Amino acid sequence: MTTVELVDAALPTAAPVGSRRRAWRRVLRNPLAVMGLFVVVVSVLAALLANVVAPTPYDHTDFSAFLQPPSPAHWFGTDQLGRDQFSRVLFGLRASVIVGAMSVALSLAIGVPLGLLAGFYGWLDPLVSRLADTMLAFPFLVLAVGLAVILGPSLTTAIVAIGVAQIPAVIRVTRGETLRLRAMDYVAAAVADGASDAVVLGRHILPNAINALIVQATVAVPAAIIGEAVLSFLGLGVRPPTPSLGIMLASAQADFRDGPWLAVFPGVSIVLLTLALNLLGDGLRDALDPREVRR
């Protein structure tokens, strides 16, 4: 009995944790990734603390100052109703951040277990893979639009629509990693040692598949943020009066001539946030995936 436990303890389950710490150090040595990390942290804090940081509440109207160009009093100008655009961008970022985080969490919560099971149990694979293929047969926006129509437009709808649309990619990545890891000697050793399927999947396969999932998430989060803006822009996501950068851009179209700044700042904010996320994601990918480093 004691020998069995010794063998168990010798299985290399701790390896990914140490390599992940090294990966972080590599990210922090990459100036572009650090810049991205800084912008992401500041944006997330500003979004979550919008009601403390913003100069005015998002629905505060001032009819004496409508359609004002950017000025020291209103950094991003004001809209048709005299609402401070800087404040509204901060509150709009909140919707972006919430949808970005929640939809990716949703896709991981459903996609990872499905991917693990499909990769581990051969008989489940055709079923799960056909399910993923069926979902992939709908272009992202068609799927998201369909779900948004079924559920009715709201913040939750945007989260569900984008999260569901991202499930197939998560299934594919997790399944692929599970197939690869299942063939490894240390997994065979764990099985021979009498480890249950749950232990093999949860302790030996999942921790080693996490790097691939992190890389996948670095692509998924900015895509989700843009997805929220697109859905809200089309009127299928967040609904007014809740501010969203997509809604702000949609309503800016009416005042293109009189208030071009209305279309500029919400867009620049989305671009900065997604650019920062992409820079951070590239840094993480280079640090986690040795193949990329060689290039």
Add this chain to the structure above:
Amino acid sequence: MGRYVLRRLLESAVTLVLVTIVVFIGIRALPGDPARALGGEESDPATIAAIRHEYGLDQPVPVQYARYVGKAMQGDLGESARTGLPVAATIGHALPVTLQLALFAMAIAIFIGISAGVVAAVRRRTAAEWAANSVALIGLSVPNFWFGLMAVLVFAIAYPILPASGFVSVFDDPVESFRHLLMPAVVLGTGLAAIIMRQTRSAMLEALNADYVRTARAKGLGGGQVVLGHALRNSLIVVTTIVGLQLGALISGAVVTEQIFVLPGFGKLTIDAVFTRDYPMIQGVVLVTATAYIGINLLVDLLYSVIDPRIRVGGLKL
């Protein structure tokens, strides 16, 4: 080879059947009564019942599904609830608009993507690589609908040199068609250009380090010949696949682009159908999109297996 083709064909068929079921059930899960939407809010119960009967909505769901699939296979996708015109014909009218837009965008994306990718791979650690990488990163980070709005703001309002909206077919007036499609195509193509650029760059870097390129250099071939004739040619295999797989992104992008530039294409048809709850139209649009997408994926897979025999050896599953 035959077995691989057969397996992929079967898989695609199963996916297609699943798609029709999802579309069929999805439409029925929508809020609102389609019979009421067809008859108008004011119509009396007798009219509603008549409409139900006419469209077979009073039949059991499996019967409705069988009827729907049977008709769809004959090219009959029903009539639009909004205009009363056949769905298939309406889609037939909208498709050329989207195809012209998509082909133009694809051409722009391939041209920019491949040339920037080659430059970035060949001129490593120079300003050219840095510029190409930055442009690709921005292309991936700028949402195309905002890029579209900015393009309209600059080129149609501040400096009115291009029309902000509308469509002219290339077959009616090539010059006007070019003017109308230039902005939408550039807007739609940039995201794809960035993806192609990155793929070309990494495929080229790999190819340039490969033994056959070293051999070609050793044989005394010039730099340009090696880069274009050997490395790029082999990199194009990867790029071809990516272009095929990006079709879905292109369709999604077209929906938004057509909305901004008011182009009467497939994407605008989709959004209009969704907002007017035109169920037969939504069904038709989604079915056509999914079928096209499955078909293209199958084609890409089969082409790829011809190019790279390792793919069809059962053991390698990607």
